[in-house]
Amino acid sequence: MRFTSEQRLDDGVLERAFTLGEIPGILWTPGSASASAPVPLILLGHPGGLHKMYPRLVARARHSAAEGFATATIELPGSGDRPRSAAAEQARADLHRALEAGEPVDDEIVDRLVLPLVEKAVPEWQAALDALLALPGIGGPVGYSGGVIAIGVRLAVVEPRIVAAGLFAGSFVPRALFEEARQVTIPLYVLLQWDDEGNDRQAALDLFDAFGSKEKTLNANMGGHTGVPQSAGDAAARFFTRHLS
Amino acid sequence: MRFTSEQRLDDGVLERAFTLGEIPGILWTPGSASASAPVPLILLGHPGGLHKMYPRLVARARHSAAEGFATATIELPGSGDRPRSAAAEQARADLHRALEAGEPVDDEIVDRLVLPLVEKAVPEWQAALDALLALPGIGGPVGYSGGVIAIGVRLAVVEPRIVAAGLFAGSFVPRALFEEARQVTIPLYVLLQWDDEGNDRQAALDLFDAFGSKEKTLNANMGGHTGVPQSAGDAAARFFTRHLS
Numbered sequence: 001m002r003f004t005s006e007q008r009l010d011d012g013v014l015e016r017a018f019t020l021g022e023i024p025g026i027l028w029t030p031g032s033a034s035a036s037a038p039v040p041l042i043l044l045g046h047p048g049g050l051h052k053m054y055p056r057l058v059a060r061a062r063h064s065a066a067e068g069f070a071t072a073t074i075e076l077p078g079s080g081d082r083p084r085s086a087a088a089e090q091a092r093a094d095l096h097r098a099l100e101a102g103e104p105v106d107d108e109i110v111d112r113l114v115l116p117l118v119e120k121a122v123p124e125w126q127a128a129l130d131a132l133l134a135l136p137g138i139g140g141p142v143g144y145s146g147g148v149i150a151i152g153v154r155l156a157v158v159e160p161r162i163v164a165a166g167l168f169a170g171s172f173v174p175r176a177l178f179e180e181a182r183q184v185t186i187p188l189y190v191l192l193q194w195d196d197e198g199n200d201r202q203a204a205l206d207l208f209d210a211f212g213s214k215e216k217t218l219n220a221n222m223g224g225h226t227g228v229p230q231s232a233g234d235a236a237a238r239f240f241t242r243h244l245s
Numbered sequence: 246m247r248f249t250s251e252q253r254l255d256d257g258v259l260e261r262a263f264t265l266g267e268i269p270g271i272l273w274t275p276g277s278a279s280a281s282a283p284v285p286l287i288l289l290g291h292p293g294g295l296h297k298m299y300p301r302l303v304a305r306a307r308h309s310a311a312e313g314f315a316t317a318t319i320e321l322p323g324s325g326d327r328p329r330s331a332a333a334e335q336a337r338a339d340l341h342r343a344l345e346a347g348e349p350v351d352d353e354i355v356d357r358l359v360l361p362l363v364e365k366a367v368p369e370w371q372a373a374l375d376a377l378l379a380l381p382g383i384g385g386p387v388g389y390s391g392g393v394i395a396i397g398v399r400l401a402v403v404e405p406r407i408v409a410a411g412l413f414a415g416s417f418v419p420r421a422l423f424e425e426a427r428q429v430t431i432p433l434y435v436l437l438q439w440d441d442e443g444n445d446r447q448a449a450l451d452l453f454d455a456f457g458s459k460e461k462t463l464n465a466n467m468g469g470h471t472g473v474p475q476s477a478g479d480a481a482a483r484f485f486t487r488h489l490s
Contacts, residue, residue, distance in 0.1 A: 127404070133413075143460075147419055194395070194453075194454070194461075205450065207438070208439075213467075214467060215467060215473070215474075216466070216467055217463040217464065217465065217466050217476070217477070218439070218463065218464070218466075219462065219463070219465075220453075220462065220463040220465075221461070221462050221463075222458075222459060222460060222461055229460075229462075231483070231484070233463070233485065236412065237365055238476070239476070
């Protein structure tokens with residue numbers, strides 16, 4: 001892990017860009033972090049494209065910093081400045097064609113799009129976690145927050161350092177993930193946009209039902225895919241405060 | 246409305262029992278209320294039986310009082326010390342028989358049980374509201390919180406003084422209520438116990454979908470019918486703070 005730039009935001013949060021091998025990422029730490037005990041860490045998931053997602057990511061990072069948490073994110077395989085995969089681009093084109101034609105999206109397309117992404121991304125998030133937890137000032141426990149929900153589910157199953165996950169049910173879910181969901185036992189907070197035009201609500205509800213966790217919350221709201229209300233974001237933040245503090 | 250007793254709770258909350266005609270009820274006001282401006286009011290819904298429900302009701306009342314809200318509740322028709330209705334008792338017996346036999350509950354039984362209750366209870370809650378809002382120290386806006394969800398839905402449609410409702414999706418819903426739900430436009434916060442053994446989860450989800458409100462939140466949790474987690478109760482309380490303060 002190599003830091004490539006750093007800046008102090010106006011609320012004192014330290015933002016550091018880094019690369020992990022060829023993967024770009026960003027780490028945010030609370031202004032008070034260096035002087036005090038190691039802080040918990042939240043991994044910020046997103047749909048890919050750090051530049052495009054930056055405004056929303058930094059808002060979540062500032063909010064978490066105010067609660068005393070460090071946050072970090074990395075670029076997804078095939079997104080942003082990272083090399084494209086021809087197979088993933090083809091799957092994405094097939095998905096958009098189906099959506100534009102108003103056809104149901106074939107499970108086979110979702111599998112081609114999401115499963116290779118999960119296979120590649122999850123070890124990268126784990127490698128990032130190794131590097132981040134080796135830094136002074138970053139301790140645990142660790143949470144995962146956001147989408148892609150399939151990445152969050154796999155991480156919740158395979159990565160014991162993650163003790164709580166706040167998932168955004170806003171992306172397509174391969175059928176194989178439902179079996180993995182049964183193996184998840186950590187506390188979960190799932191945000192669902194009830195009127196998300198590009199999402200399969202029933203699949204999201206089925207996935208929530210499948211999770212094996214004894215403590216799981218579904219918080220569903222109106223406002224479309226990107227219209228998560230402030231109160232729901234605040235509620236998800238309080239979930240992490242309960243489980244990571 | 247006639248006050249029959251009063252006591253000051255240890256946190257300063259004033260608890261007053263009253264009767265409205267033959268209907269018993271309880272009013273809780275914050276310790277600071279008499280000295281200051283009129284406070285908002287939350288009507289506390291419940292499944293019937295004020296004595297049995299008292300511990301949970303007073304806990305909700307204290308929580309609301311800490312936020313600066315008065316709360317009030319009245320006994321339901323046919324519950325507690327109020328006269329039984331033979332037809333309602335028969336419907337209740339039929340319902341329990343179906344549940345114990347593991348049979349699906351007939352819509353006809355739910356209609357016989359719930360519709361007359363709604364018809365009778367809703368004007369009583371409105372009469373209570375008239376009397377409560379005439380008291381010094383009780384102002385508006387007014388919220389409705391809790392079950393029976395069918396009573397909350399009807400009140401949300403017919404009672405313009407109620408500006409926000411936090412509903413508990415824990416009871417049977419007559420099919421006719423789904424049409425009424427489409428007419429609800431006030432902000433809603435719906436608590437659902439995902440693993441509620443005595444409830445029809447799909448009906449609760451369908452009802453949530455039917456509500457016409459642009460602002461509606463579904464907060465679903467584990468823990469069975471009576472196991473609403475503290476965090477969900479707190480979230481519902483914050484909903485009222487946002488809409489009544």
